[in-house]
Amino acid sequence: MNTYLRYIVLFLSSAVITPLMAQSATTEFSLDNGLKVIVREDHRAPVVVSQLWYKVGSSYEVPGSTGLAHALEHMMFKGSSKLGPGESSRILRELGAEENAFTSDDYTAYYQVLARDRLEVALEMEADRLASLTLPEDEFIREIEVIKEERRMRTDDRPSGLAYERFKALAYPASGYHIPTIGWMHDLDRMTITDLREWHERWYSPNNATLVIVGDVQPDEIKTLVTRYFGKIPARPLPAVKQPLELAEPGQRSITLYLKTQLPSLMMGFNVPSLASTDKPNEVHALRLISALLDGGNSARLPAQLERKQELVAGASAWYNAFSRGDSLFVLSATPNVQKDKTLAQVETGIWQQLKQLQETAPSAAELARVRAQVLASEVYEQDSITSQATQIGQLESVGLSWRVKDSDLAALEAVTPADIQAAAQKFFTATRLTTAYIHPEEARP
Amino acid sequence: MMSLRMLSTGLISAALIFNAGCSTLESAQSTLPAPVEQRISSLAALSKQNPVTRTLDIQEWQTSAGTKVLFMAAPELPMFDLRLTFAAGSSKDQQAYGLASLTNAMLNEGTGTLDAGQIATRFEDLGAEFSSGSYRDMAVVTLRSLSDPKLSTPALELLSQVAAQPSFPANSLARIKNQLLAGFEYQKQNPGQLASLALFEQLYGKHPYAHSSSGNAESVPVITRQQLQNFHRTYYSAENAQIALVGDLTITQAKAISETVSARLPRGTAAAVTAKPIATKASTTHIEFPSTQTHILLAQLAVKRGDPDYPALFLGNQILGGGGFGTRLMEEVREKRGLTYGIYSSFSPMQAPGPFMINVQTRAPLSEATLQLVQELLRDYISNGPTAAELADAKRESLGSFPLSAASNSAIVGQLAAIGFYDMPLTWMSDFMQDLQKLSVADVHAAFKRHLDPEQLVIVTAGPTVAQLPLPEPVERSEQTAPVERQH
Numbered sequence: 001m002n003t004y005l006r007y008i009v010l011f012l013s014s015a016v017i018t019p020l021m022a023q024s025a026t027t028e029f030s031l032d033n034g035l036k037v038i039v040r041e042d043h044r045a046p047v048v049v050s051q052l053w054y055k056v057g058s059s060y061e062v063p064g065s066t067g068l069a070h071a072l073e074h075m076m077f078k079g080s081s082k083l084g085p086g087e088s089s090r091i092l093r094e095l096g097a098e099e100n101a102f103t104s105d106d107y108t109a110y111y112q113v114l115a116r117d118r119l120e121v122a123l124e125m126e127a128d129r130l131a132s133l134t135l136p137e138d139e140f141i142r143e144i145e146v147i148k149e150e151r152r153m154r155t156d157d158r159p160s161g162l163a164y165e166r167f168k169a170l171a172y173p174a175s176g177y178h179i180p181t182i183g184w185m186h187d188l189d190r191m192t193i194t195d196l197r198e199w200h201e202r203w204y205s206p207n208n209a210t211l212v213i214v215g216d217v218q219p220d221e222i223k224t225l226v227t228r229y230f231g232k233i234p235a236r237p238l239p240a241v242k243q244p245l246e247l248a249e250p251g252q253r254s255i256t257l258y259l260k261t262q263l264p265s266l267m268m269g270f271n272v273p274s275l276a277s278t279d280k281p282n283e284v285h286a287l288r289l290i291s292a293l294l295d296g297g298n299s300a301r302l303p304a305q306l307e308r309k310q311e312l313v314a315g316a317s318a319w320y321n322a323f324s325r326g327d328s329l330f331v332l333s334a335t336p337n338v339q340k341d342k343t344l345a346q347v348e349t350g351i352w353q354q355l356k357q358l359q360e361t362a363p364s365a366a367e368l369a370r371v372r373a374q375v376l377a378s379e380v381y382e383q384d385s386i387t388s389q390a391t392q393i394g395q396l397e398s399v400g401l402s403w404r405v406k407d408s409d410l411a412a413l414e415a416v417t418p419a420d421i422q423a424a425a426q427k428f429f430t431a432t433r434l435t436t437a438y439i440h441p442e443e444a445r446p
Numbered sequence: 447m448m449s450l451r452m453l454s455t456g457l458i459s460a461a462l463i464f465n466a467g468c469s470t471l472e473s474a475q476s477t478l479p480a481p482v483e484q485r486i487s488s489l490a491a492l493s494k495q496n497p498v499t500r501t502l503d504i505q506e507w508q509t510s511a512g513t514k515v516l517f518m519a520a521p522e523l524p525m526f527d528l529r530l531t532f533a534a535g536s537s538k539d540q541q542a543y544g545l546a547s548l549t550n551a552m553l554n555e556g557t558g559t560l561d562a563g564q565i566a567t568r569f570e571d572l573g574a575e576f577s578s579g580s581y582r583d584m585a586v587v588t589l590r591s592l593s594d595p596k597l598s599t600p601a602l603e604l605l606s607q608v609a610a611q612p613s614f615p616a617n618s619l620a621r622i623k624n625q626l627l628a629g630f631e632y633q634k635q636n637p638g639q640l641a642s643l644a645l646f647e648q649l650y651g652k653h654p655y656a657h658s659s660s661g662n663a664e665s666v667p668v669i670t671r672q673q674l675q676n677f678h679r680t681y682y683s684a685e686n687a688q689i690a691l692v693g694d695l696t697i698t699q700a701k702a703i704s705e706t707v708s709a710r711l712p713r714g715t716a717a718a719v720t721a722k723p724i725a726t727k728a729s730t731t732h733i734e735f736p737s738t739q740t741h742i743l744l745a746q747l748a749v750k751r752g753d754p755d756y757p758a759l760f761l762g763n764q765i766l767g768g769g770g771f772g773t774r775l776m777e778e779v780r781e782k783r784g785l786t787y788g789i790y791s792s793f794s795p796m797q798a799p800g801p802f803m804i805n806v807q808t809r810a811p812l813s814e815a816t817l818q819l820v821q822e823l824l825r826d827y828i829s830n831g832p833t834a835a836e837l838a839d840a841k842r843e844s845l846g847s848f849p850l851s852a853a854s855n856s857a858i859v860g861q862l863a864a865i866g867f868y869d870m871p872l873t874w875m876s877d878f879m880q881d882l883q884k885l886s887v888a889d890v891h892a893a894f895k896r897h898l899d900p901e902q903l904v905i906v907t908a909g910p911t912v913a914q915l916p917l918p919e920p921v922e923r924s925e926q927t928a929p930v931e932r933q934h
Binding site for chain 1: 479482485486487488489491492493495497498499500520522523524525554562563565566567569570571572573574575590591592618621624625627628631632634635636637736737738739769770771772780781782783784785786787807808809839842843844845846847848849850852853854855856921923
């Protein structure tokens with residue numbers, strides 16, 4: 001019954017949780033056309049999630065043609081050889097499935113969550129839009145208006161969204177990560193159906209995709225079904241893909257924005273590698289632990305020091321994506337406690353004090369043990385959701401890592417010493433790697 | 447940063463759409479496509495049987511302190527979820543708007559012997575996740591822990607202290623108030639939230655659901671520590687609490703846990719049920735806001751939890767605008783006219799009648815025309831009801847989605863908490879499914895006519911005043927299509 005558990009947790013002392021790796025019922029195979037398939041069994045409930053991940057996202061786009069990956073994601077619902085526009089969604093809805101899609105810098109993914117007996121329908125329709133997408137022009141003309149509304153809602157009318165878009169454009173001077181996934185409005189205005197047809201032609205082939213299935217299924221039955229629907233789709237040559245690489249130290253940059261907001265805020269981002277782009281993975285794991293030391297829970301340093309002790313910020317966060325396809329960013333953001341008359345300048349100083357502390361003093365063993373306890377527990381908690389299990393696998397595969405990375409992840413984190421953390425803080429938290437965004441209310445414009 | 451095709455507000459998201467466009471129209475007319483079952487072979491092969499659903503073996507008992515407990519063993523993962531609910535939401539604020547919310551947010555700020563930092567450190571040392579939240583009807587305290595007793599025992603002990611013996615330290619209270627005030631400033635930059643606040647005020651007048659659960663910039667600063675202590679003593683009592691517990695525990699362990707947690711709580715009585723609001727009249731309110739889109743909300747008071755018409759209203763709403771793609775509203779407003787990223791309708795039954803609500807946002811120059819279109823669509827639906835085909839599809843959808851509602855511990859604990867709080871039978875989920883299957887077109891139509899009047903809507907808009915444009919022409923799709931093949 002418990003064979004699909006990935007970890008059995010044993011308790012050793014008051015602050016140490018040690019995992020034992022158990023057999024993980026995950027099966028991997030590829031079709032002759034290059035489609036990679038990963039199946040994880042989870043027999044708790046008679047349901048299944050199917051996710052098809054394409055290795056293409058907004059970081060593959062070029063200036064003038066931003067927003068293509070996301071726009072194509074919308075158009076994937078507008079018909080294929082066996083289906084009219086919107087028909088697949090109608091069918092899935094009648095079957096009681098939950099379905100959607102998402103696009104990021106590094107990937108575009110489509111998913112269905114449904115009762116296990118309906119999986120075959122989802123696979124047949126997913127294969128059809130990979131092989132023979134219709135892309136009708138009149139549907140596109142209407143859908144691009146929907147996408148512009150999405151942009152207005154998420155970015156243009158949302159100060160935090162707008163600020164992050166401008167911050168990111170500055171923080172990534174060399175790589176495609178400066179492109180906003182939704183696309184610049186002026187590029188949405190001039191996008192054509194031909195652009196999208198070329199995009200689908202170029203990137204949507206079985207040898208550029210990973211199918212992840214998690215749930216109450218057997219690998220053998222999945223192999224039969226996937227071969228039936230995807231097996232005949234021919235592989236196609238793919239364009240040479242270059243990993244998004246950044247300048248290690250692009251130089252200190254800043255942007256000042258006056259937006260429709262009542263509260264000022266601050267974002268700081270340091271150019272750093274990811275697990276996929278580094279040749280020193282230990283440094284990347286150190287950065288992950290730093291992120292957790294700063295913001296891994298209510299006892300972490302930013303809430304404990306800046307929010308509660310100093311009452312400098314109304315809120316602060318640290319964020320680092322170690323699992324991107326190319327060079328990444330270590331981001332800190334904060335809003336000053338204006339009720340205590342704190343300013344952006346004071347918050348900036350306060351954050352720098354936290355970073356300097358990491359550079360000057362290695363964290364205690366107890367603090368690190370707490371961070372690891374949380375990481376370990378969250379590995380168990382994540383297994384409560386078949387969707388989050390599938391997403392973790394699909395994301396790792398799509399950025400050029402293996403889903404097996406997670407199996408050695410705890411050991412990798414255990415191997416990071418307090419001195420490694422100090423060294424990583426010294427190496428990466430430098431002005432030459434830093435982009436700062438100062439966000440002020442419109443009323444404060446000089 | 448991710449960008450989704452759609453923000454899904456419900457369990458089910460999908461799209462009923464009709465046909466293709468100009469380029470394919472001729473071929474569609476000359477050669478009508480085969481029925482979908484002939485085009486999608488796996489659909490034809492799919493059994494018409496209902497899908498299998500996980501059997502939920504729910505146990506119910508009462509602790510010696512008088513707390514109702516709902517428990518389901520789920521031994522597959524070495525973890526459990528505990529959810530404590532109290533009838534201690536903002537409907538109990540009286541004139542101190544935000545009191546319930548502030549009391550809830552202060553629980554983990556101190557216990558007399560531990561301060562906020564020590565509480566957080568202890569939970570996190572154990573890998574346990576504590577959270578709390580406060581809404582109109584209820585306040586919630588949750589713990590997610592690994593099930594090894596060496597970890598879970600101290601985590602549960604701490605949870606008990608936090609829920610039962612908060613000390614409400616004055617310095618924390620001042621800080622949390624400041625954070626709430628910052629939150630109110632954030633609200634001012636969000637036209638959707640401003641519209642929602644105004645809508646509830648219009649809908650509920652002097653009723654305790656009228657004000658925001660967070661309170662406001664005038665009410666929060668004057669709330670005292672004494673008020674928090676009184677509120678806690680009155681509403682966080684064992685008799686006013688329910689426990690939902692799901693995970694890797696035996697029934698013996700579950701009984702011991704619930705006994706311990708409830709025994710520490712103050713003793714008192716179950717709170718009185720929130721009174722019924724007075725029906726409100728039609729109104730239109732505009733909030734001027736310098737955004738590119740206008741947010742539009744339309745609402746009316748509808749039903750409470752347990753209303754016998756709720757199954758009919760739920761099913762009818764799935765057709766009108768519930769869930770996502772394929773609803774009439776999504777079809778007409780997004781798919782045919784490209785006016786919005788999303789339009790949704792919902793019933794929110796609470797202890798007292800909750801609202802029926804439609805929300806949509808569109809570019810400002812089309813806001814008036816969009817509002818008129820939505821009103822026409824609603825008027826038509828209430829006058830004529832759903833079609834038989836729409837009803838059959840919605841029933842099939844609800845059956846198919848049922849297994850998804852019990853796929854994870856977190857989904858199940860949420861359902862148990864709602865069943866416990868609203869005093870519903872343990873079989874509520876399957877009863878509800880069966881009720882849906884029995885409904886006729888006439889039942890749904892009659893329920894909508896009974897509860898909604900399209901001329902009595904409370905309407906709130908938030909956006910800029912700009913010159914208005916007419917609606918774009920809709921693109922009509924025929925029922926089915928024969929799409930043009932594109933070879934790769």
